[in-house]
Amino acid sequence: xxxxxxxxxxxxxxxxxxxxxxxxxxxxxxxxxxxxxxxxxxxxxxxxxxxxxxxxxxxxxxxxxxxxxxxxxxxxxxxxxxxxxxxxxxxxxxxx
Amino acid sequence: xxxxxxxxxxxxxxxxxxxxxxxxxxxxxxxxxxxxxxxxxxxxxxxxxxxxxxxxxxxxxxxxxxxxxxxxxxxxxxxxxxxxxxxxxxxxxxxxxxxxxxxxxxxxxxxxxxxxxxxxxxxxxxxxxxxxxxxxxxxxxxxxxxxxxxxxxxxxxxxxxxxxxxxxxxxxxxxxxxxxxxxxxxxxxxxxxxxxxx
Numbered sequence: 001x002x003x004x005x006x007x008x009x010x011x012x013x014x015x016x017x018x019x020x021x022x023x024x025x026x027x028x029x030x031x032x033x034x035x036x037x038x039x040x041x042x043x044x045x046x047x048x049x050x051x052x053x054x055x056x057x058x059x060x061x062x063x064x065x066x067x068x069x070x071x072x073x074x075x076x077x078x079x080x081x082x083x084x085x086x087x088x089x090x091x092x093x094x095x096x
Numbered sequence: 097x098x099x100x101x102x103x104x105x106x107x108x109x110x111x112x113x114x115x116x117x118x119x120x121x122x123x124x125x126x127x128x129x130x131x132x133x134x135x136x137x138x139x140x141x142x143x144x145x146x147x148x149x150x151x152x153x154x155x156x157x158x159x160x161x162x163x164x165x166x167x168x169x170x171x172x173x174x175x176x177x178x179x180x181x182x183x184x185x186x187x188x189x190x191x192x193x194x195x196x197x198x199x200x201x202x203x204x205x206x207x208x209x210x211x212x213x214x215x216x217x218x219x220x221x222x223x224x225x226x227x228x229x230x231x232x233x234x235x236x237x238x239x240x241x242x243x244x245x246x247x248x249x250x251x252x253x254x255x256x257x258x259x260x261x262x263x264x265x266x267x268x269x270x271x272x273x274x275x276x277x278x279x280x281x282x283x284x285x286x287x288x289x290x291x292x293x294x
Contacts (some may be wrong), residue, residue, distance in 0.1 A: 010173045011166070020163040031148070034292040046288035053255050053278045053284045069266040071111055078115040082122045086129070093130050 009066035019060045026053050103267040110271040114278050117241075121282050124158065124234050128289060131226050138223020143294025145210070146231070150201045151291035154194050155283065158202055162188030162280040165249065165273045175263030177256060184253040184269075191246040202232075231290055238282055245276045 024061040034042050059065040064075065132139050168183035205228075209216035212232055217225040252272045254259040261268050 008173065010170055013167055013170060016163055016166050016170065020159060023159045024156065027152070027159065030288055030292060031152055034288070041292045046293050050284050050288050054281050055279055056160060057277055057284070061276055061280075063163050071108065073106075074111060074115070078118055082118060085119070085122060086126055089126055089130065093133055 004084055009063060011060060011063065011066070015060065019056050023056055026056075106267045106271060107274075110274050114274060117278055117282075121237075121285075122191050124230070124237070125285060125289065128230050128234070130150075131230065135223025135226065137220075138221045139227050140294045141221075142224040142227035142231075143290060145205075146291050147201060148194065148291050150197055151231070151287050153178075155287050157190050157194045157197070158280045161194070162277055164190065164198070165276045169266065169270055169273050172256065172261070172263055172266045172269050177259075177262070180256055180269070181253060184249055184256070187249055188246055188253075191242055194242060198235065198237075202235075203234045228245050234286055235289070238279070238286060241279045245272075245279050248272050248275060 026049050030046050033045045033049075038045065058075070064072065100143045164186040168180050168187065171179040171183055205211065210228055211217075212225075212229050217228060249272050252261060252269050255268065
């Protein structure tokens with residue numbers, strides 16, 4: 001039977017430790033790139049890295065990679081809602 | 097009497113709750129972004145007063161706590177109770193370190209007269225006052241989540257110890273871990289926004 005909400009996947013210690021290492025490397029990277037003067041790219045770079053880190057946490061630590069369609073779609077809807085909410089406010093704030 | 101238990105439903109409920117949390121913190125980040133575009137120079141001056149070392153150490157501590165709790169779920173799924181308890185203990189320890197650092201950080205700022213509505217801030221530039229209000233609000237609500245998360249995980253730990261939560265019925269730990277990862281996720285954004293980009 002295929003379940004819509006996913007099964008009971010066990011993520012091994014090795015994989016979790018690798019994700020943790022990647023998160024530490026990304027943290028070091030974000031500190032480094034914001035210490036040098038990059039102007040506006042600093043914000044873009046730091047936020048891109050933050051999104052990458054969140055992606056890793058959600059996919060592996062929170063098991064989203066192993067969940068079924070229902071939870072993935074719900075996550076997608078929540079993120080789109082957040083993006084609309086932030087995007088539309090900025091149309092207002094920046095072009096007032 | 098039959099006892100019906102729906103683990104997938106429980107997990108779905110937890111995720112729906114986490115989405116509302118995402119929108120709560122999303123609102124705070126939105127306020128931050130809107131005020132940053134209004135007061136870029138004041139935000140820059142205020143943000144540079146935050147200690148990057150404290151922020152970075154706390155990021156590493158929280159990421160490690162997230163690893164421990166994810167490993168605790170794996171250990172419980174494999175029915176290794178002792179390991180699960182050690183890993184939950186590690187998560188709680190990390191949370192305590194995080195809160196201790198936060199305490200020192202807030203304490204130092206408050207001693208320097210930087211707290212919402214302090215004489216130093218009310219007579220200074222408006223943008224700096226807004227920055228620190230948002231800083232205390234965001235890290236305060238986040239800190240509250242750390243305290244709630246740690247209470248939740250400690251309670252779940254006692255249930256694991258008693259054998260009420262085990263390899264065949266681990267949804268409670270799974271949901272507790274999901275909540276804890278959310279705490280980590282929020283910090284992943286607070287850290288660059290407040291400590292790094294300004």
